[in-house]
Amino acid sequence: MASRLAIFNMKGGVAKSTTAYNLAVGLVKFHNQKVLLVDIDPQGNASAALGIAIWELQIQLKDVLQRSISIEKAIFKTASGVDVLPSNLLLAEQEIPISGLPGREVLLKKALTEVDNHYDWILTDCPPNVGVFAINALMASEAVLVPVDMSYLGLLGIQGIERTLKLVKDYLDHPITIAGVLATRYDKRNNLSVEVLESLKTHFGELLCSAIIPETVRIKEAPSHHQSIFEFDPNGNGAKAYRQLVDEVYGWHE
Secondary structure, three states: OOEEEEEOOOOOOOOHHHHHHHHHHHHHHHHOOOEEEEEOOOOOHHHHHOOOOHHHOOOOHHHHHOOOOOHHHHOEEOOOOOEEEOOOHHHHHOHHHHHOOOOHHHHHHHHHOOOHHHOOEEEEEOOOOOOHHHHHHHHOOOEEEEEEEOOHHHHHOHHHHHHHHHHHHHHHOOOOEEEEEEEEEEOOOOHHHHHHHHHHHHHHHHHEEEEEEEOOHHHHHHHHHOOOHHHHOOOOHHHHHHHHHHHHHHHHHO
16 A cells, blocks of 8 residues: 655745655655656646646546546656656646535545555645645645745745644544655755744754755756756755655655
């Protein structure tokens, strides 16, 4: 049975998709894990970063959620070794119809039961909101990894994240937990970065990942080459930081 982890934050620009696809590649590359990356963010950034031509998709996640095809038919193999269940903005266009389906909160969870035994990890890249797709991602996961960028607004959003998870627990009776909180876009030369990191340490304690993702242009450039940071800049600080995260997350599975 796969370990199911959602990469979740309601705020955009926190390196959520970047973390999702680099983590997926790293688990395959360094730990020989079988990984499915579910891209339930209609922007499709994680899918595109792994080389999937998202605007040429004939079948995608929306078709799985609408139960028009089986999940196995919508999964793409990528050169990275990561299997991807992709999406694009057509998923967003179907949000209202999908929201009206019976059992709307668990559509993804039920679909994943068909392939759960095929993988060691199922990672889900969530949209930056709390709509039906984010709820599906949380309901289909055992725990969340929360990337938080080093900004005042990033810190301010933590209360909203915790409240959302509490609602999922209390109203949908799903015992989801925070597996880890990841500091992203960190710049040690920036006083605000230092202050936000200290606040995260105080608030989350041991839940704060030891890996800290730096603010670096190489991380931003890698997706345009359809490469993870491990291939694009293997000796850079970004690759070293994400490798540390990969090893840390892998330890949660053991």
